[in-house]
Amino acid sequence: MKTFEFRHATSVDDAVTAGTAPGTKFLAGGTNLLDLMKGGVEQPESLIDLRRLGLTTIAPTAEGGVFIEAGVSNSAVANHPLIRTQYPVLSHAILSGATTQLRNMATAGGNLLQRTRCPYFMQTTFSSCNKRDPGSGCAARHGFHREHAVFGASADCVAIHPSDMAVALAILDAVVHVQGPDGRRTIPIEGFFALPGDTPEVDNTLGTGELVLGIELPPSRFADHSWYLKVRDRHSYAFALVSVAAGLHVTDGVIDSAALALGAVAAMPWRLREAEAVLVGRAPGDEAFHAAARLAMNGAEPLAQNAFKVDLGRHSVVRALTRAAAVRIDDEDQP
Template sequence: MRTFEYRRAETVDAAIAEVSAPGARFYAGGSNLLDLMKTGVENPAVLVDVGRLGLDEVTLSDTGAVVIGSGVTNTTAANHALVRSRYPVLSQAILSGATTQIRNMATVGGNLMQRTRCPYFMDPGFDRCNKRDPGSGCAARDGFNREHAVFATDLPCIAVHPSDMAVALTSLDALVHVRGPQGDRAIPIGEFFVLPDVHPDRDNTVAATELITAVELPPNSGPSRGWYLKVRDRHSYAFALVSVAAVLRFDGDVIESAAVALGGVAARPWRVPAAEALLIGRRATMEAFRCAADAALDGAAPLSQKEFKVTLAKNSVVRALTTAAAG
């Protein structure tokens, strides 16, 4: 790890001003950034500590939305009464990720900003990595890619985004609030993450001088049933091969609305509105769930080591929907 300067910001605006320095980065829990600094993937000249800015509360807005400050730890978010009662799929997703010790340190904002866990990206000893060095190539394409994407595999990078929280937030149509030198803006979660096309080194649409201040969960339009399913090689502390966040609302025994988001299959949480549309107006049957699962994986183009992921993802969608429907 190279030496760096450490600065502690006292206000959000001061943090934004500090991070404008060359090579400066925001620092919160550090659960991902410090790992990347130790291996030499990240080499910031300045760390701006944003851990004491008062962004560590979960509140209920006047409109009925639940607002989670970006400095709230993953543990606090998962166990908060508002999250557990109104958005259980989010609580389930957070608790399925990492260890208790890491969840106690990691923050909501940092979780959204974390980088891929692709081994070729994590180890600078591999020269070919378009995410680290655009234009250098992708070692995973003809290397070990069992855990990589099955969608958008024609792009310069085939790594997947590792966040469980992001998949659940995608199914809930969350808003990400950020502040920068130009003021505040709200980014729909569906527009927050980007595919690695023109700029494979970019993971999201947040500017380097913008700070995530909160995540807003829209008001519940009615009772919902949700489930987060994470399929991995081992139960403890492993990233998802495939994950599914399923949220259903019913009118009697008929599905009134549906949201299905997949993780572990692309560089961003993957949501297919066409699959959700197939569920609306139908009863919760295996036939309906299988049709939705087939539509959710339509367009998948796995490389040789990942063909199993398509079948695994389809079965996972069916299982998550079945569990969600059962309440």
């Protein structure tokens, strides 16, 4: 590991000021960053520790939603009563990821900022990775790409974003609050992540020195009918091959609001607007769910090894919607 400077931020303003220096990284839980540093993928000149800033509160908002500060652990988010009752899909998603020990360390802000687990990015022995070394090429395109993107990829990168939490946040229309050198601003979750295009080294739309302060969840209509489905090679401690966050609001036996997003298919949570629209005005059931599934994978551009994700994605949408329609927040099988 490369030698680096280390200090504790004394305030948010102090962290933001320090974060504008070249080669500076913020440290919260460190569950991803430290692994990348040990492997030589990340080589910061300086680490600014955020853990003394106290951004560890989950609280209701005046609008009836919830605000999750960036330093709250993933475990605390998943197990908080407000999240479990009002936003159970978020609890499902977080509890499906990593191990208890990692969830105890990882933070809400850091979860959004984790980097891809593409093996060509994670291992410096591979020389071709545009995300790690811009201009070097994308070894995954002609190498191992079974787990890679089928939406939103480019000639320069086919990596996916690994977060489970972010997929649930997408259907909840979360808003990310950040502070940078020019003050505070908010970023809708759909505008937070960046597709690779010709700048695959850029993962998100944060500016230099901008610090994630927290995640705001507006009031949700999906407390009674939502689910997060994660399909993976093994049940424990594995990243998704395909995941689905599904939310339904049903009135008098008819769906009047729906939200769907896929994970592990793109460099960002992939919202399924067409599939959502076809659900509205229909009774929840196989006919409606299969109609949504037929639209879910429109525009997919799979590679040779991951074409199975197209069919898997359709089946997973049906399964997630079926589960969401059946579940209620008082179900005993809630995580």
